[in-house]
Amino acid sequence: MKERRYALIIVLIVLVLSSMVPVFSGGQQEPVQEEKEIELLTFFTPDGTGTRQVGFKKIVDKFTEETGIKVRYTVVPWNQVNTQLILSELSGNSPDISFVEGEKFALHMAEDTLRPLTSYIKRDMSSSDIEDHLNWNFGVHSDGEKYVFPISYLAMALFIRTDLLEAKGLSVPATWDELIAVAKAINTPTTPGLMFPASPAQATQLNWFQPIVENFGGKIIGEDGRAIFNSPGGVKAFQLLRSAIHDHKITPVDAGSITYDEVTDMFAAGRIGMIFEGSHRYLTIASRLGKDKITLAPIPGKDKSSPSPTTVVGWTLGIPRGSKHPEEAWEFIKYFNRTENALEYAKISGEIPFLKSVSEDKFFVEDASEHIEFFVDYINKHGISIASPATAEELVVTLAEAIQRVVLEPSTDIQVILDAAVKEYNQMVGLD
Structure with missing residues (x-):
């Protein structure tokens, strides 16, 4: 009985080893699922305690949880973001997505640092999504293309x-x-x-x-x-x-x-x-x-x-020309533009919303701090575009x-x- 048991064990070992031969002899392995990650150029820090940074991190974490796409921060001082974006493009080492200062939009158009987003918009956004923006033309160039989406208005x-x-x-x-x-x-x-x-x-x-x-x-x-x-x-x-x-x-x-x-x-x-x-x-x-x-x-x-x-100015999100993962970057912009996410960010950050559906939410109409009401009224009555x-x-x-x-x-x-x-x-x- 022992001899038969040993013989059976040997047969099983041979069968297992034979099934592994392709692996050891150069056979095809099952492809390993590559972890998706996009690089974000920003002046926010992941562990920042300011209200804007906390609000933004909340949306980033939710985005990663729902899509599996991680966001890696590349942080520079706020007054160096635009210069760093241009230099990154020139060096061929662009981030996948970047903060873009609204008043420097014309600069980026002249330097050709940003991808047009109209093709993504036509594919993924409805007319009601577009109409929900308080100022859709913010980030639209003279060529008719839209290049950036606001995070908020200032x-x-x-x-x-x-x-x-x-x-x-x-x-x-x-x-x-x-x-x-x-x-x-x-x-x-x-x-x-x-x-x-x-x-x-x-x-x-x-x-x-x-x-x-x-x-x-x-x-x-x-x-x-x-x-x-x-x-x-x-x-x-x-x-x-x-x-x-x-x-x-x-x-x-x-x-x-x-x-x-x-x-x-x-x-x-x-x-x-x-x-x-x-x-x-x-x-x-x-x-x-x-x-x-x-x-x-x-x-x-x-x-x-x-x-x-x-x-009236604001920080925006854009996709650089040299982005290696433009589809994933667009997914983040699209995610940030959902009403529920824009609302959550605006509540935490205390900034002026960029969507009508958010500004009309009960929180801002009835419950919000008076400062939002003050700024919205001031903008409506006396807002001007900054020289840019x-x-x-x-x-x-x-x-x-x-x-x-x-x-x-x-x-x-x-x-x-x-x-x-x-x-x-x-x-x-x-x-x-």
Whole structure:
């Protein structure tokens, strides 16, 4: 019996080994399922604690769970995303999907960094999906192609310390004269009444300064693309900033070397009375300072009936030309554009929604914080498009450097500074 059992075991071993021969002799194996992954170029971090980063990560995690497609973050500072995308394309090492700054859209069209998305849209989106967008033309180029989809919309406003107003029995300023009076009343050696960033290190000044220039009757660029912020209206806007520092003493000279991020951090820490800030940072500031200590107001104007407008911008998602996984990247964009996902992101981030179905949700109509209602109303009444030529990078740096010179060189004629800046920009971009 033992001999028969041993013989049976030997036969079984031979059969098993013979079935494995193709594997060891170069036979075909079952293909291993390749794990899908897309690379995202962004300034968000996976473990970030800001409301926008938390909201975005929530959508990314749900996307991976439902589709099996992982998202690998490549993180750079927010003011380097556009440059990094262009360099990645030139080097042949493009990410699969990328954040694209809305006001730099024309730059990316000139550099040809993005894939057109119209073929995907025709294949996968219905007319009702398209109609649900508050501004479908945001991201549509003159060739009729759509290249990017918004993550949210951003608008600028005047952020005011409510507690400082109440302590002095003051009202919200609606004009420039009122702003100066309020800033003087709340100004202390340790808490400036008003602060703005004049450092070109983070050239974001266009977002809040263009509204001021236009309120005084000026423009940043003309219809032909030439810089024209040296007009009489432009001079008045620059004079306002200089006077805040050197005449009214409501803004410290340090403003000339302070960046946008530093101003935001100082206000959130309770060390500034008023700043010009964007809707996208409201919840982050409120989480540190407290919602009860923040009052939102339109950027003041020459008179009470005419506040300054607000620029409407936003970060978007696009697929680079060199994307190695464009289909998977499109799946993420499509997923983010579902009403339930856009709603969840907007609730967590506190940003202005880009879908009508989201903005009409009960959360925003009845339950949402008043800041969303404020910004939507401000945009509807006084929203303007930000100046965004293909040479936007050169424009914002030139403008920032002009602002810095105006506030740090009080004895230099403003018109002289602006004429030189405008001439430099126009020559730089081949328009003069």
